[in-house]
Amino acid sequence: NAGVMQNPRHLVRRRGQEARLRCSPMKGHSHVYWYRQLPEEGLKFMVYLQKENIIDESGMPKERFSAEFPKEGPSILRIQQVVRGDSAAYFCASSDRVNQPQHFGDGTRLSIL
Amino acid sequence: GESVGLHLPTLSVQEGDNSIINCAYSNSASDYFIWYKQESGKGPQFIIDIRSNMDKRQGQRVTVLLNKTVKHLSLQIAATQPGDSAVYFCAENIRAGGTSYGKLTFGQGTILTVHP
Numbered sequence: 560n561a562g563v564m565q566n567p568r569h570l571v572r573r574r575g576q577e578a579r580l581r582c583s584p585m586k587g588h589s590h591v592y593w594y595r596q597l598p599e600e601g602l603k604f605m606v607y608l609q610k611e612n613i614i615d616e617s618g619m620p621k622e623r624f625s626a627e628f629p630k631e632g633p634s635i636l637r638i639q640q641v642v643r644g645d646s647a648a649y650f651c652a653s654s655d656r657v658n659q660p661q662h663f664g665d666g667t668r669l670s671i672l
Numbered sequence: 673g674e675s676v677g678l679h680l681p682t683l684s685v686q687e688g689d690n691s692i693i694n695c696a697y698s699n700s701a702s703d704y705f706i707w708y709k710q711e712s713g714k715g716p717q718f719i720i721d722i723r724s725n726m727d728k729r730q731g732q733r734v735t736v737l738l739n740k741t742v743k744h745l746s747l748q749i750a751a752t753q754p755g756d757s758a759v760y761f762c763a764e765n766i767r768a769g770g771t772s773y774g775k776l777t778f779g780q781g782t783i784l785t786v787h788p
Contacts, residue, residue, distance in 0.1 A: 563715075592774055601761055601778035602716065615775055650715050657774045658704055658765055663715035 561586065563653050563664035564633075571670045578638040578645070580667045584653030591634045592652045592661055593619075593626060602650060608634060638669075646671045684785045691752045693782045695745040695762035704765040706776065707736060707747045709758045716761060719747070749784075757786045 564583040572578050584591050589610050594602035604618040608628035619626065623641075628634040638645055648668050652661035685691050697705075703724040708716035722729045722736045722745075729736050735748040745762050763776040 565715075590774060592776070594776075594778075599781075601780045602763075602776075604775045604777065607774040615773060618775070652715075654774070660706060660718045660721055661774075661776060662718060663708075665713070665715045 563651055563662055565649075565651050565664035565667050567667060568665065569668045569670070571672060572641050573672045574642060575640050578641050578669055580636040580638075580649050580651075580669070582634040582636070582651030582653075582664060584634070584651075585655075585662055588653035588655050588662075590654045590657060591628050592654075593634075593636050594650045594652065594663075596648045596650060596666070605636070605649075641669075641671050643671045645669060681780070682783045682785070684787065685752050687752065687754060687786055687788050689752055691749040691756070691784060691786075693747045693749075693760050693762075693784065695747075695779055697743050697745065697762075697764050699764065699766055699777075700740075700743070701766050702764040705736070705738060705745050706763045706765075707734075707745075708761045708763060708778075709756075710761060710781070711758045719760075752784075752786050754786045754788055757784055759783050 563585055566581050591608045593605040595605055596602045606619045606626045607615040611630055623639045625637045648666045650663050650666045652663045654661045706721040707719040709719050710716045720731045720734050720736050722738050727738050733750045737746045759781040761778050761781045763778045
């Protein structure tokens with residue numbers, strides 16, 4: 560059973576570029592969550608999606624950030640016009656139902672030059 | 673705002689000892705709690721969960737205790753091994769209006785170091 564797959568593992572971008580982070584949930588899971596982690600801190604919720612729908616985006620910045628989970632293919636977290644403050648580890652999790660254990664991928668480490 | 677927090681940022685134990693990691697939460701609407709283990713360079717790994725209608729749950733070498741009166745959660749690891757060295761996070765899921773949301777709120781984490 561493949562777990563949650565995230566790619567790339569590491570992503571380097573220059574200020575002003577776009578970053579695209581991909582997440583394939585565990586097989587059979589239709590709920591996807593994105594979290595962000597700064598060094599030596601806990602994870603902060605960004606957005607919760609269920610196939611083709613955004614359920615809760617209360618943790619996502621209003622500008623430059625967007626997320627999708629299409630009917631086919633992985634979930635995408637997109638950051639436009641990146642700034643230094645976007646440098647962090649971005650984790651994706653999935654579950655088969657809400658209020659069930661969320662299983663995490665190994666994250667994408669985003670570095671902004 | 674209301675959040676999950678940990679009392680001890682670091683914990684050092686000898687191999688074979690039992691470890692206890694504590695977590696305080698302030699939101700009485702939380703109805704589901706999860707403990708995660710995170711090793712360097714990896715994502716959080718699910719350890720054990722507990723719902724608010726329980727006060728104790730046991731897994732393999734781990735036990736989670738929930739005290740709703742004082743809003744306290746603990747993770748007990750029996751016979752701690754060097755491989756248990758990691759950062760441990762508690763996370764809560766808040767129930768509001770009869771609906772449980774998918775959003776987990778994490779504590780800052782406790783670093784557990786196990787010495788051989």
